Amino acid sequence: MSEKKLMKGNEALAEAAVRAGCKCYFGYPITPQTEIAAYMSKRMAKSGGVFLQAESEIAAINMVYGAASAGVRAMTSSSSPGVSLKSEGISYIAGCDLPCVIVNVQRGGPGLGGIQPSQSDYYMAAKAGGHGDFFMIVYAPGSVQEMADFAVRAFDTADKYRMPVMILSDGLLGQMMEPVVFPEITEKAPEKPWACVGHENKRKHNIVNSLYLVPEDLENSNRERFKKYDIVKAELPEADCYLTEDAEIIVTGYGASARIARSAVNAARAEGIKAGLIRPITLWPFPEKAYADTVDRAKAYLVVEMSMGQMVDDVRLATSCKRPVEFFGRTGGVIPKPSEVLEKIRELDKKYNKA
């Protein structure tokens, strides 16, 4: 087994990306993700890759667009306002069916917001990453170990489906240190016969393009892409279920919120409340089955987020609105306390279970 290292989430993600074969990193500094860029600036040159601090987030995502067109494993990272800037580029990348990895270490918003941890970019990641008919795959790490593991997985998944993949983290996971063991890299990046790397007059030239002036052509392209999305939806959804087997009050949240919710679930269990936790690992595709499997036993669901409640609708859909879905959240950079979540669990237990 490889050695445990004590690292920040941001650094662990960056190191794992390099090990996964990321050869181009383009970024622009913003708190709380700057450690990714700082780490890459030291590490990339040594690993034979390119680190480039772009003049803006928009430039960085378009550099990723270029590198991905040439079949290179490329990544950019930013925090909330910076990811807004990248959204045009992300749409182009999706429209060209290019694989790449985009990291969002979320901070409070809207606007310039604040620099403390937040989860208010769920909609932007899972629903509306940019203009047009497209989705990106979204992974939500819940620990420093997963910051590393999911960086590797993100590159593999991006190449497999030729899709942009977002790692949706937050300031808490990015800044905290935990022990991490770097995963063994087993999968090699697949061949990319579609990449624009020069045809040397030996084959027809490849075109990477998202412009279709004939409406029917664009419609066909979108329909083809959505066939691929159906495959992704069948193959990829993933959730971590904790004590859900007999749970009556199901708490659900992703990333940092799930950590806090887990502490609250443990405390609720100690009081005799049958609480459990569903932690979505993929936010798109949303792990609907994990919820559907619990609907018969559950009395109610409690969504915990560091936002005003952006995942609530997805939980309602996944449970077909068969049970009440309530929400507890803190926003603007305030981290919810386990005791606050516990109080809400007690309230739900009283309201829906003992009634």
Add this chain to the structure above:
Amino acid sequence: MTSEIQLAGFGGQGILFAGKVLAYCGMLADREVSWLPCYGPEMRGGTCNCSVCLSDEPIGSPTVDEPDIIIAMNDPSFRKFIDTVKPGGFAFVDSTLVTASTDRNDIKVFCVPATRLASDNDLAGGANIILIGKLIRETGIISMDDIEAAIREIVPPKKAQLIENNLKAIKIGYEFM
């Protein structure tokens, strides 16, 4: 068993480093650990704190609301955290810099003039580690072997002379009565 530790002071006092030393010790002892800084726009001069959890169970929230142990290295930090300590918990206070006091008698408060001890022993900036030395003695949550290994591991090779200084600081804190 879980120990939740809150370290707080001014930026530049080595609060984050001291927290990292504790977390590293926990990792060497094969425990679950987390280290969470309260990050702000300022690097030096502002208030600075971090939370460390050492546990035998997977750690849920890395935030600490009711610490078992606090290290307070200035007045604002002492005032902010002293009433949050769990009954039966510990407070390690740099009494060179902290003038405030508490009337809590349900916790053990250890006042160590760490900043003065550091300057008397030519260990400028070592007050944080002196307090860690005292913490080890009084709480026993980490071993002297692990702390030495942690310091040797964390101090960057470029600053190798700091290893001996840190080990000396641990000893001064450990032996302070």
